[in-house]
Structures are given as C-alpha cells and as structure tokens.
Amino acid sequence: MARRSSSEAIGWLLFSAGGMVSALLVPVLLLLFGVVFPLGLLAPPEHAHLSAVLRHPFIRIALFVLCMLSLLHWAHRFRYTLHDGLQLKQLNKLINLLCYGGVVAGSSWAAFVLFG
Amino acid sequence: MPDTITLQVARYRPDTDAAPTMQEYVVPLRQEWAVLDGLNYIKDQLDGTLSFRWSCRMGICGSCGMTVDGDPALTCGTFLADYAPGPVRVEPLANFPVIRDLVVGIDDFMRKLPKVKPWLVREDEPGVADVEFLQTPPQLDEYQQYSMCINCMLCYAACPVYAIEPDFLGPAAIALAQRYNLDSRDQGAHQRMDVLATAEGVWACTYVGECTSACPKGVDPAGAIQRYKLTAATRTLRSFLPRGER
Amino acid sequence: MSELARESSMQRPHEAPTQRAVPAQVRPYRPRVSRFWWLRRRSYLLFVLRELSSVFVAWFVVYLLLLVDAVYQGPDPYRRFLEWSGRPWVLVLNMVALAFVLLHAITWFNLAPKAMVLRMQGRRVPARLVAAAHFAAWGVASGVVAWIVLGGL
Amino acid sequence: MTSHDVVVVGGGGAGLRAAIAIVQADPRLNVAIVSKVYPMRSHTVSAEGGAAAVIAADDSLDEHAYDTVSGSDWLCDQDAVEAFVAEAPGELLQLEHWGCPWSRMPDGEVAVRAFGGMKKMRTWFAADKTGFHLLHTLFQTSLQYEQITRYDEWYVTRLLVDENRVYGVVAIELATGRIQAVTGRAVVLCTGGCGRVFPFTTNGNIKTGDGMALAYRAGAPLKDMEFIQYHPTGLPFTGILITEAARAEGGWLLNKDGYRYLQDYDLGTPSPTPVLRSMELGPRDRVSQAFVHEQEKGRTVDTPYGPVVYLDLRHLGAKVIDTKLPFVRELCLQYERIDPVHELIPVRPVQHYMMGGVHTDIDGATGLPGLYAAGEVACVSINGANRLGSNSLPELLVFGRRAGIAAAEFAATGNTDPGPAVRAQAADERRRLERDLLARRDGRERIADIRTEMQHTMEGSAGIYRDAASLVKGADKLRELRERFGKATVEDASRTFNTELVAALELEFMLDVAETMVACALCRQESRGAHQRTDFRGRDDERFLTHSLVFLDRAGSPRVEYLPVTITRWPPAERVYGR
Numbered sequence A: 001m002a003r004r005s006s007s008e009a010i011g012w013l014l015f016s017a018g019g020m021v022s023a024l025l026v027p028v029l030l031l032l033f034g035v036v037f038p039l040g041l042l043a044p045p046e047h048a049h050l051s052a053v054l055r056h057p058f059i060r061i062a063l064f065v066l067c068m069l070s071l072l073h074w075a076h077r078f079r080y081t082l083h084d085g086l087q088l089k090q091l092n093k094l095i096n097l098l099c100y101g102g103v104v105a106g107s108s109w110a111a112f113v114l115f116g
Numbered sequence B: 001m002p003d004t005i006t007l008q009v010a011r012y013r014p015d016t017d018a019a020p021t022m023q024e025y026v027v028p029l030r031q032e033w034a035v036l037d038g039l040n041y042i043k044d045q046l047d048g049t050l051s052f053r054w055s056c057r058m059g060i061c062g063s064c065g066m067t068v069d070g071d072p073a074l075t076c077g078t079f080l081a082d083y084a085p086g087p088v089r090v091e092p093l094a095n096f097p098v099i100r101d102l103v104v105g106i107d108d109f110m111r112k113l114p115k116v117k118p119w120l121v122r123e124d125e126p127g128v129a130d131v132e133f134l135q136t137p138p139q140l141d142e143y144q145q146y147s148m149c150i151n152c153m154l155c156y157a158a159c160p161v162y163a164i165e166p167d168f169l170g171p172a173a174i175a176l177a178q179r180y181n182l183d184s185r186d187q188g189a190h191q192r193m194d195v196l197a198t199a200e201g202v203w204a205c206t207y208v209g210e211c212t213s214a215c216p217k218g219v220d221p222a223g224a225i226q227r228y229k230l231t232a233a234t235r236t237l238r239s240f241l242p243r244g245e246r
Numbered sequence C: 001m002s003e004l005a006r007e008s009s010m011q012r013p014h015e016a017p018t019q020r021a022v023p024a025q026v027r028p029y030r031p032r033v034s035r036f037w038w039l040r041r042r043s044y045l046l047f048v049l050r051e052l053s054s055v056f057v058a059w060f061v062v063y064l065l066l067l068v069d070a071v072y073q074g075p076d077p078y079r080r081f082l083e084w085s086g087r088p089w090v091l092v093l094n095m096v097a098l099a100f101v102l103l104h105a106i107t108w109f110n111l112a113p114k115a116m117v118l119r120m121q122g123r124r125v126p127a128r129l130v131a132a133a134h135f136a137a138w139g140v141a142s143g144v145v146a147w148i149v150l151g152g153l
Numbered sequence D: 001m002t003s004h005d006v007v008v009v010g011g012g013g014a015g016l017r018a019a020i021a022i023v024q025a026d027p028r029l030n031v032a033i034v035s036k037v038y039p040m041r042s043h044t045v046s047a048e049g050g051a052a053a054v055i056a057a058d059d060s061l062d063e064h065a066y067d068t069v070s071g072s073d074w075l076c077d078q079d080a081v082e083a084f085v086a087e088a089p090g091e092l093l094q095l096e097h098w099g100c101p102w103s104r105m106p107d108g109e110v111a112v113r114a115f116g117g118m119k120k121m122r123t124w125f126a127a128d129k130t131g132f133h134l135l136h137t138l139f140q141t142s143l144q145y146e147q148i149t150r151y152d153e154w155y156v157t158r159l160l161v162d163e164n165r166v167y168g169v170v171a172i173e174l175a176t177g178r179i180q181a182v183t184g185r186a187v188v189l190c191t192g193g194c195g196r197v198f199p200f201t202t203n204g205n206i207k208t209g210d211g212m213a214l215a216y217r218a219g220a221p222l223k224d225m226e227f228i229q230y231h232p233t234g235l236p237f238t239g240i241l242i243t244e245a246a247r248a249e250g251g252w253l254l255n256k257d258g259y260r261y262l263q264d265y266d267l268g269t270p271s272p273t274p275v276l277r278s279m280e281l282g283p284r285d286r287v288s289q290a291f292v293h294e295q296e297k298g299r300t301v302d303t304p305y306g307p308v309v310y311l312d313l314r315h316l317g318a319k320v321i322d323t324k325l326p327f328v329r330e331l332c333l334q335y336e337r338i339d340p341v342h343e344l345i346p347v348r349p350v351q352h353y354m355m356g357g358v359h360t361d362i363d364g365a366t367g368l369p370g371l372y373a374a375g376e377v378a379c380v381s382i383n384g385a386n387r388l389g390s391n392s393l394p395e396l397l398v399f400g401r402r403a404g405i406a407a408a409e410f411a412a413t414g415n416t417d418p419g420p421a422v423r424a425q426a427a428d429e430r431r432r433l434e435r436d437l438l439a440r441r442d443g444r445e446r447i448a449d450i451r452t453e454m455q456h457t458m459e460g461s462a463g464i465y466r467d468a469a470s471l472v473k474g475a476d477k478l479r480e481l482r483e484r485f486g487k488a489t490v491e492d493a494s495r496t497f498n499t500e501l502v503a504a505l506e507l508e509f510m511l512d513v514a515e516t517m518v519a520c521a522l523c524r525q526e527s528r529g530a531h532q533r534t535d536f537r538g539r540d541d542e543r544f545l546t547h548s549l550v551f552l553d554r555a556g557s558p559r560v561e562y563l564p565v566t567i568t569r570w571p572p573a574e575r576v577y578g579r
C-alpha cells in the first residue's frame, strides 16, 4: 500500500473547487453567450457595457480564477476518464502530462488575455 | 402468473471448463419464492452439482450475493415473481474471481479489511471494563449507518473502479473504517489515515455511486468515501500550516 | 503419510490459509473487464457522461477567453465574434455543451451534501436541505451574472 | 498437516470469544479458527432481540439467576447459572469497549429492554440486530491479533483422538477440496446449534449439529438432547424469526377472533402495556404450547404454510417500530409484503434453539481431555429445559471465554504433541472421504430427499408435544433413513467447492443428532419445559430432576444415562407466570 498522498488531496480539493465554481457560473454564461445571444432571443450587450465590465479588476480576477479552477476540474476528471474508462493505465504519465500541461497552458493564456 | 420460471444459471467447473457456461433450469414460480429458493430447488431436485453459498436466508449473513439479471443482489431477498415470466439470469458476483459456479473468491477483501483497523482503537488502554464509555444517541447516530455493513460484497461487484483497479480498498472497507472513525469512543482515526488517504484508498474512488445503489443495507459507502475525502483534504491543508496552528 | 509430512511446513500467521499452497485443481476464472464496460449499464453510462461534462467545461473556458479577447480588442472584433458564435456548428456545439454543463451542475449539487456534514444546534442538517441550499445558491449566482451581463452594472 | 496450540472450531460468537480469550490469556499461544463459513456469516449474525445481563440499578444478580432457574424448569445447574449471571455484565461491557453499538439512553448509558420470562428489564440490545453487531464486533476485534490464524471455509469432518485425548481435527478446505489435519493440544468446539434437523426453523443452513456429532462420535456424551426450543413467533414459509423484543416493546398475540388468547393459559391477564413475566412476556415453551391448544380449539387461521395466529404491533406506532424494531419492519416488508405499522403479522411457532449439547463442566471442559465446547453446541447447563430469550448471547460470551481460558491453560501445560497414531487417523479420514463420498455416484437416493424425510420425522415425533408411540416410530424411521443414507449418491465429483459433499456430511451428522434427541425424549417420562409428553403430563422431580447424558455405544446406537442436577440456592418449585 502506498503512503498517504498529499498531492491527491490537493488535486481533489482543486477539482472540487473547480467543480463548484463551474457548476455555479458556467451554465448561465454559456446559456447567454452560447445560445441566447447567438439565437437572437435577447439582444447581446453593447460593446461599451461589456468592455467596461470586463475591465473591472475584480471581474478580471474572478474570471481568471474561474478559468483556472475549471481547467483543473477538467484535468482531474479527464485523467480518470482516460485511466478508468479506456483503461489506459500504462499511459498514466502521458495522460497526466497532457491534462495538467493543458491546465498550465490554458491558465497562462487566460492570464495573458485578462491581464496582458 | 405462470407456474414455472426458467433460471439461466452460470456454471463453472474448473476441473473441466475453461470458462463459465450457462445452464437452464425450470423451477416452480411461487409468490413467496426468492431466487435463492429457486436455486435450492435446483440443488435438491434437479442437479446436486450446482454450488452456491447461503445460510441465513434473511438478508443478514451476507453470503448469498450473486448477479441477478445483471444486477448485484442478495438472492435471499430478491423474488422470482418480480422477474416473471422470466427467464432470470443468475451469475456470480462481478469483479471477483469465480471459484466454482456461483461461488466467488473474496480473499482480496478479507486481506484488505484488517488494514483499515476496523476495531476500536484506544490510546488509553482502559484495562478491565467495569463501566461503559458513555455514548449518547446522537453520537451513536453519527456512525450507526456505517456499522450496518454485512460484508456482502455487492458494492465491490457494482464498482467499476474496483474492477479496473484491484488494489482499490473498496467501498465496504472504507465505510467500515469510517464506522470507527466516527465512533465517539474511538481514537484511531489518525492511524487509519495512512491507509485511507492514499491513491489506493479514497483517492481511487471517482464517485460512480453504484456501490450505494447496490447496497442492500443502506450503508451508503459512496457517502462515507466522499465524506472522508473532505476530511483527508482538510487535514492535508492543515498539515501545511506551521506547527501550533493545526 | 509422506504427503502429510510435506504439508506440515510452518505457516506464516495472520494470512488467510487459502493463500498458501494452492493445489493444482483451483483455477479461479477471472473475467476480463471490457474496455467498454461503461456501456454495460445505464448508470455507468450516465457516470461516464457526467465525467465527460468536464470536457465541455474546458471548452467553455476556451470560448470565454475568445469572447473576452474579442471584447478587449474593440467593437469590431466583438461583432465578428458574435457573428461567429451564430454559425450553426458553433451554436450546436454550445447547445450540446450547455446540456453537459447542466448535467454537471445538477449532479454536482446533488452530490455536494455527501461530503459535507453540517450541524445546526447539534443536529445534523438533512442532506436534502444541504442540496436545496446549493440549488438556491446556483439560482442566485446565475441571477447576479445575468444582471451584470445584461446591463445592470 | 498444520499445527497450532489451540484449534477453535467455529467462527461464531462463541468461537471468536474463545479465540480472543486464549490469546489474551497467553499471548504466546497460537490459535487456529477453523470455520465452515467466513466468521461473519455464522448464525450468531441473525440474533435480533438482545443479550441479558444485570446492569439496571433496580436489578440484582439473584433475580437474573432466579428467572433463569425457574425458566429452565429447574433443570439447569445452579452453580453454572450463578457464574453466568455474575460474569455476563462484564462480558457485555467488554463488548462495549470493543465497540459494540449498544442502544443508549439519552444520557449515554447503555439501554435495556424487557424480555420473555425476565422479571426486570435487563436485556441489552443494539436495535434489533444485536447478534449481527455482536458478531461483527467480535470478528473485527479478532482481526488485530496476529496469533489468530483463520481457516475460513474449512469443513471439519472429524476429531483426532489418541488414547482418549483430543489432538485436533481433520477438515476439508472447500475452495480446493484438500483434506488436511489441523492439529493442536486442545480443541474448542463452537459449532453452534442443530436447527436444520427440523423442517421449519429459524436457523440458517449451516446449523446442522456438526459439533455435537463430532464430539459424540469421539466419545464425549451429549446432554439434555430432548430439550428443543420452539419460538412462538416465526413467519410462515420462511421461518424467519420475529424477535421476542416485538412483544417486549408491547406487541400482542391474537387468535383468529382478535382475542389475546394467552390469558387462557395461566399466563396472567391482559393489560394494555407489557407486564414483565406475564402474558406475551411469558417464557417461550409456555407461549408455544398455548398455540398448539389454540390450534386444537380451531382458533388459529389456516394458510398454505400451516396455521397461524397474529402478532399485533399496530398500536406501537411507526416511531417505536422504526427506532426499536427496524429489522422487524424490514423483514415483514420484504418477506411477507406486509407493513407491521398498519397490518397484523402472521406468526407460528418455529424450531429455534437447542438447549442440549455437548456435556461440559462450568469451564467448558468435556469428559475428553483436550476437548472443550462453548456456545449453542455445548450444554453447561444454564438453560435446562427451556432457555430464556436473550440468555444465549451472554452465554456464548461467558462460556466462550471460560472455555478459551481453560483450553489455553491445558495447551500451555499439556505436554504432548500429536503422535503417529493421530497422523494415521488423519490419513484414514482422508481415505474415507475420498472413497466413501467423493466416489459415490452409483447410489439411488438423493441427499435432499433423505434430509427432508428426516426433518418431517423429527417434527412428527419430537415436536412441541411427544409421546412414546410417536417417538418409537421416529426412532425406527431414523434407522431406516440411516440405511438409506448408505446408498445415497453424491453426484458432484469435483473437488472444488463441492457443496453436495458438504450436504452429505452434514446429513450424516444430523442423523446422529436426531437419534440422540429421540432417544433422550423417549427415556424422559415426564413433561418439563420444552419437553412435553402427552403420555406423561406433569413434572416428575422424583425421577427426572436429572440431566440425560447420551453416549454412542459400541453398536452405534445411543445409550442414555442420567446425571444429577446441581442445586445451590433455589430448590425446585412451581413455575409461576403472570400471577
């Protein structure tokens, strides 16, 4: 039996935090920007308004956290899905690299977009 | 209701068979007959060579777990009439090696069980007992649900993670560890942590939740595991704090 | 006699005896797990779909960043983004994503009380109440976001 | 051959308690637990109601002793009863310290409930799954002792005896079919009861009297085998027990007219709330006998599975039922599809417990040096002619521990290890099993048919009421069945988990046990407790205030002798309930 694993614990905490914020915020954002506006059910917000909102430092930070945690949430679940669902145990290292590499890349991009 | 029903029973005789085969038997269909009664009818009247385990036939000894029409179930508490007109498939529990016919090997669980120290740990060995440790009904309530496990192994048969990751401690063993962790009389939670908070312990579980659906005794091992994840994670966080603030 | 003697070797304590010498006739059958085990039961399939919802969460992050980037770039890029988002394939993708994200949110809020055991005045708060509180929080958060986006701020 | 210091046969409550006692008494000893099922499958698991021990402030050891003695119709040994009541509270507290989830009072102290035949509330309970919790607590506690080696799913077929001393057992490892000796300097038999000798029983499939037959064949006598307990409230068809706690919490027994019929049988007068030692809280023998009289008067209800009366819990309400009797509700809903909160539960008497068993002294020692017994397999005796509900669980703890300690002492001082004669016996036994049973495919009789006939024979001749004619007929039939067993076939030739072979061996054991029951019942020409002879009504202390001891004689038939009952402080008197 392996020893106590603190990396698993941290991974799980971040996964949970990501699951929570994405569950709270993603549905409504996706509903609005992905479905309602494109379908023309409601008029999309004016550029000026949206731009003002997005330049608010608090919103920038919130969005960054949302992006990073959501990606961590994805990485954790996707890793297990590949591992258990497709039984790609042998590729464990590669899968981890792919998933958490994705998190780093995605978060950097988010930082670049939001603060760059 | 017809008066007979067909049971399709998995047979595996290691001396002659390379893999299990299915054999059909027709048994009487009666309102009060459990699947186990059908199997006993086969054993007593039709084919003495069929092997399966059972004892209490009241859902408490945990020995008669099998796969009935694809679902893990206690055969003494699963009724033929609910499957009429049949046929009913009866197979050994999934995820375990099949020793013979409907008998599976549960050595793996029996080896894992002592690892989680499922007994009351006291740092202050109280010697001879002359008064009880007090425990109020709400304190009893804290762990009672997890103490209801009859070790029937249905949850292991239902858990895909156990199928894929045989080192996984598994739902019942973790629920039993929680049973003691949450007992107000126990002082061994930190010892159990070394086994539970590992990649083969709670972290292996991806919350499929099927263990809880399969459990005939309402133990809710999925909940036990989930709860322990939070406990283990917060402990880990706290261990990063400087000493004294833990 | 000789066989008896052979068996009399000492054993290690505390180990199920069946692990010791196992005669040849025991050949347990070990079923293999199919790579497609998750198709075997509806509940397994639902589980895999739940896990796959995370892919759509990730897709949303990408979509969001494209949107934010467009807004920062100015009104024109923003307009182009809106046009692009109306393309059928993007729209369909987002609808599917929405379905998955809803699946994620609902399963998540139902599951949350499992890990959390809250107590109020010494009594355990019923799991259903904890779940209901989560759903309420979801409603409030969604309302606030919509309000901000739609011009409240 | 594997060897240990002490071999415990059976992983039920008694066996586990004994094993723990041995390693605690002497940590150097190495103990084997050989059990035909995984320990947590043992039938102790199904005990529901509770375990009696004096703890309440208004209670006393003397009262527990008196209830037990009068409940036994004065056939118990009073020195054993005194030791039993004195040690029972400590044992239940010990269980508490090992984690048993006893039900509690609001202040955190252990709660007690009323039980049949008891004058005070002294039955500890863990909801209505007491045996389950007790067994799992013991099993899980035993896991921490490295000195205990378990042989799970090993079926013991014979005791190894050399020069009148027991040296271990021969067993079949079910998973492999390997036949092997497990030797030790002492053996503790804890194989439980023998309810499967009867057709309608609360006992699980494993309760086939193996240990009684093993001891009997090895030369140790069995005691009081005519005393067989019927429990008044079993579910028809399955025989699933509805615990006496249902009546202790206030349940009523009603006949087909809705009348609380126990008032007609000198068990007191009805009152809305339960009164100790009265009406529904009378002892099991009397309550079961009352059913037979009701049946004769045509006041029971006929069902496809025999006549029934009703147990009425409706007035208790859902709350009491769900907190005190959740398992009763679960069992009724699942197996009878009725809800006791709103409906009457059909019940009938069902074979439940064996008062008799391997004759032992107060330390579990049998007449054979090196052989000990405890639990339902043994007869110490504290149960005499009728066991009181909730006395059995503490009995297996108290005497499991005592037997364990005695065996540990014997093993530590008993110098000799098994010699060549023992090895030869083991080889013999292996040959017998291989030749006689595994290779027997040409017979014409089915094991199951013989077993069914035996069960019905026993019900007909040695049920709640017996007489000389029915017993003689039963004895003849058993002889015939034994002959037919010689011609029975074992279709299954496999070595791997051959349950048909096990069934054959169990049947052979049960035939032995059945014969001793009938022989003892025939010899006892009186009515006492659970032994009711229609041709000898009334207790006869002059002739029969004695235990029956039954030996296997050279010709292979039972020979009955008598042994005086030990009386210390309670001279024989009338049993009075409800007055």
Ligand SMILES: Cc1cc2nc3c(=O)[nH]c(=O)nc-3n(C[C@H](O)[C@H](O)[C@H](O)COP(=O)(O)OP(=O)(O)OC[C@H]3O[C@@H](n4cnc5c(N)ncnc54)[C@H](O)[C@@H]3O)c2cc1C
Binding pocket: D009, D010, D011, D012, D013, D014, D015, D034, D035, D036, D037, D038, D039, D042, D043, D044, D045, D046, D047, D048, D049, D050, D051, D052, D130, D131, D154, D155, D156, D157, D190, D191, D192, D193, D202, D203, D204, D206, D207, D210, D211, D241, D243, D352, D353, D374, D375, D376, D377, D389, D390, D391, D392, D393, D394, D396
């Ligand atoms: C339904 C029910 C309810 C009851 N309720 C109560 C109650 O409320 N209160 C109370 O005090 N009593 C109650 N009793 C009685 C009590 O439960 C039993 O008398 C007691 O549990 C017997 O325990 P035991 O350890 O002697 O035997 P068991 O628990 O039956 O164990 C026997 C052990 O011996 C092993 N064994 C048997 N034969 C062999 C063999 N040939 N080879 C190897 N191993 C063998 C078995 O594997 C098993 O491990 C109840 C009984 C029943 C049936």
Ligand code: SF4
Binding pocket: B148, B149, B150, B151, B152, B153, B154, B155, B156, B171, B172, B175, B211, B214, B215, B216, B217, B218, B219, B220, B221
């Ligand atoms: S948790 Fe439930 S399903 Fe699993 S072994 Fe225990 S009782 Fe059986």
Ligand code: F3S
Binding pocket: B158, B159, B160, B161, B162, B170, B171, B204, B205, B206, B207, B208, B209, B210, B211, B212, B221, B222, B225
């Ligand atoms: S089914 Fe398995 S994955 Fe976890 S929640 Fe239950 S143990």
Ligand code: FES
Binding pocket: B054, B055, B056, B057, B058, B059, B060, B061, B062, B063, B064, B065, B074, B075, B076, B077
């Ligand atoms: S036979 Fe005991 S649980 Fe089914």
